[in-house]
Amino acid sequence: MSNLDDVCRELARANRILAHEDVLDAFGHVSVRHPDDPGRYLLSRSRGPELVQPDDILEFTLDSEPVVPPTRRLYSERVIHGCIYQARPDVHAVVHHHAPSIMPFVIAGVDLVPVFHLGATMGTKAPFWDSRDEFGDTSLLVIKPEEGRSLARALGSHAMVLMRRHGATVVGDNLHQVVFRSIYSARNAEHQWRAHALGGVGPLTAGEASLAAGHNLQPGPIERAWEYWAGRLDKTEALVAAATASQAAARARPTARTTAHKASGRAKRRKKSRR
Numbered sequence: 713m714s715n716l717d718d719v720c721r722e723l724a725r726a727n728r729i730l731a732h733e734d735v736l737d738a739f740g741h742v743s744v745r746h747p748d749d750p751g752r753y754l755l756s757r758s759r760g761p762e763l764v765q766p767d768d769i770l771e772f773t774l775d776s777e778p779v780v781p782p783t784r785r786l787y788s789e790r791v792i793h794g795c796i797y798q799a800r801p802d803v804h805a806v807v808h809h810h811a812p813s814i815m816p817f818v819i820a821g822v823d824l825v826p827v828f829h830l831g832a833t834m835g836t837k838a839p840f841w842d843s844r845d846e847f848g849d850t851s852l853l854v855i856k857p858e859e860g861r862s863l864a865r866a867l868g869s870h871a872m873v874l875m876r877r878h879g880a881t882v883v884g885d886n887l888h889q890v891v892f893r894s895i896y897s898a899r900n901a902e903h904q905w906r907a908h909a910l911g912g913v914g915p916l917t918a919g920e921a922s923l924a925a926g927h928n929l930q931p932g933p934i935e936r937a938w939e940y941w942a943g944r945l946d947k948t949e950a951l952v953a954a955a956t957a958s959q960a961a962a963r964a965r966p967t968a969r970t971t972a973h974k975a976s977g978r979a980k981r982r983k984k985s986r987r
C-alpha cells in the first residue's frame with residue numbers, strides 16, 4: 713500500500729472521528745496536504761463526514777480545482793482549504809466546522825479563550841472574521857477565492873479563526889494534531905459557556921496557555937487521544953455492522969409462521985393425493 717493510500721484512509725477516518733465526536737455533522741470538512749506534493753491537498757467529495765470512505769478522497773490543486781475532472785459533487789466551501797494552504801506553508805491539515813458549542817460564540821461575537829489545559833491547544837487567541845466587512849450580504853458560505861483569501865488573512869499566524877454567524881476553521885501541522893485541536897477547542901467552548909453560566913470565567917494566563925499547549929501538542933498526548941477516539945469509532949461502527957448483519961439474516965430466514973404455513977400446505981397436498 714502506498715503512503716497516499718494510508719493518508720486517504722487516515723483522512724477518511726478523521727472525517728468519521730470528527731463526526732462521531734460532534735464537531736462535524738452533515739456539513740463541515742477536513743483536508744490534509746498531499747504527502748508528496750505540497751502544491752496539492754486531499755479532501756473528500758461532498759458527503760456527510762460520518763459516511764466518508766477512502767474512495768471518496770479526491771486530490772485538489774491549491775486553487776481548489778480537482779486534479780482529475782470530478783464525476784461526483786464537490787464541497788462548495790473547498791476554497792477555504794486551498795487558500796489557507798497557499799497562505800500558510802507551515803499548515804498541513806485544515807478542519808472547517810460548525811460545532812454546536814462554538815456557534816454561540818460566533819453568533820454573539822464573544823471571544824473564545826482557553827479555559828483549561830487541553831483547550832489551550834486553540835492558542836491564546838482565536839481571531840474573528842466577518843464576511844460582511846469586505847463582502848456585504850452573502851450566503852455566508854466561503855465560495856469565492858477572494859473570500860477564502862480574506863479568511864486566510866484573518867487567520868494570520870493563529871491556529872483557529874472564528875467565522876461570524878457561520879462556524880470555525882482550525883489548522884494544524886498534521887491530521888492528528890488538527891483533529892485534537894478541533895475537538896478540544898470545541899470542548900473548551902462548551903466549558904467556557906458553562907463556567908460563564910455559573911458566574912465567572914477565569915481563563916488561563918498567556919504563559920499557562922503556552923506551556924499547556926506545548927505539552928499537549930507533543931506526539932504522546934496526541935496519539936493517546938487519537939487511539940481513544942479511533943477506538944470509540946471502531947466500537948460504534950462494529951455495533952452498527954453487527955446490527956445490520958443481524959437484520960439482513962433475519963430478513964433471509966423464513967419466519968415460524970411461513971414455515972408452518974408451508975408445512976400445512978404440503979400436508980394438505982399429501983392428503984389430497986391419497987384420496
Ligand SMILES: [Zn+2]
Nearest residue numbers: 789808878879
Ligand atoms: Zn461552513
